[in-house]
Amino acid sequence: MTKKFTLNFLMFIVLLLTFSCKTETQKSVIVDKNAIIDSTITSFEKKLVTQQIDSIFKKYNFNGSIAVFKDAAELYRNNNGFSDFKNKVKIDGSTVFAIGSVTKQFTAVLILLQMEQGKLSLEDKVSKYVKGFQTKEYENITIHQLLNHTSGLNTFGGKLLFKSGSDFFYSNDGFNALGKVIEKVSGRSYNDNLLDLFKKAGMTSSSIGDDFKGKNFAGAYLGNEKTFEKIQNMPERLGGKEIGIPAGGILSTVEDLHSWNNALYGGKILKPQSLEKFTSKSAERHHAIFGKMGYGYGIMLNTGKPKAYFHSGYIKGSPSLNIYYPETKTSVIILSNIADESKGKNFIFKPHIEVKKIMDNVENTVIGLRKEIINPAVKK
Secondary structure, three states, X not given: OOHHHHHXXXXXXXXXXXXXXXXXXXXXXXXXXXXXXXXXXXXXXXXXXXXXXXXXXXXXXXXXXXXXXXXXXXXXXXXXXXXXXXXXXXXXXXXXXXXXXXXXXXXXXXXXXXXXXXXXXXXXXXXXXXXXXOOOOOOOOEHHHHHOOOOOOOOOOXXXXXXXXXXXXXXXXHHHHHHHHHHHHHOOOHHHHHHHHHHHXXXXXXXXXXXXXXXXXXXXXXXXXXXXXXXXXXXXXXXXXXXXXXXXXXXXXXXXXXHHHHHXXXXXXXXXXXXXXXXXXXXXXXXXXXXXXXXOOOOEEOOOOOOOEEEEXXXXXXXXXXXXXXXXXXXXXXXXXXXXXHHOHHHHOHHHHHHXXXXXXXXXXXXXHHHHHHOOOOOO
């Protein structure tokens, strides 16, 4: 985004406001100038996002769904390709995708909900609730350390990679253990707790991989649109030991993840103090694809501007990314059901990386524009 383009846009806003003020005087109509600014910036943002994300679809022939929402308003949506390659069933707004590790934020929220009810403390040792942690190797691991991947655990039963709390290592088994903690303290299955959470968030099309009874599921594929191989036993395999529902077993849609973001960050799920714990940086992650970032509880954080909460997910054939920008209440959701693993994960996630870069830049520009126009005295 060039400085010249931004300045031209600023001039346009000034002219628009001047015109609206004259009209206001002539017709004695009171106009909310901030509303005019917001509406104009949103229109500008919509055109910018559409132009740039459309180019990503074209560049990669992206097979999947991408949507951008600003609070309740849809700024962008595009569905392309097939949910079923063999039968050429097209992806649409009702297509259900495996979201992989985006699931982890749901598990983290379920833990925090149990904390709010006084059923556990984040500093509790996991061994208090899970028998498998009652060993000399694991006995000091806390719930907090599983939530932010600082326990040192890799695969359950293996030796710790470092002293608990001293470093970061991403562990699916750690989150599956959190699922067992939830079951123990709630007296109910993890799946039942999750279904209640879906209902609370207004997620009407989401389900659990090993209990899927709906329609419109996007089968997962390896390869490309010309040469592809379907992943067998999907989505049932998500409940197996290789993955595990609490670590990566949710199925969802663009609309439902939008509802989830608005409900979660809008304060409809967690109390403010709990949401702050969820989004606060308590660890640092060096992601092989997305680079250096902060890590909260099952959620990743931008280290610089703009402020963003996000998480990627990958189940064979199903790369995903869910982003939320709290300053503008903007959700960006990217779901797909095919991946060419022969080219590596960096290639698989190239569209996701580029869309995030686009949206980070758009966010910074929009936030900057509002400050310059509404309060020019505010320093950048």
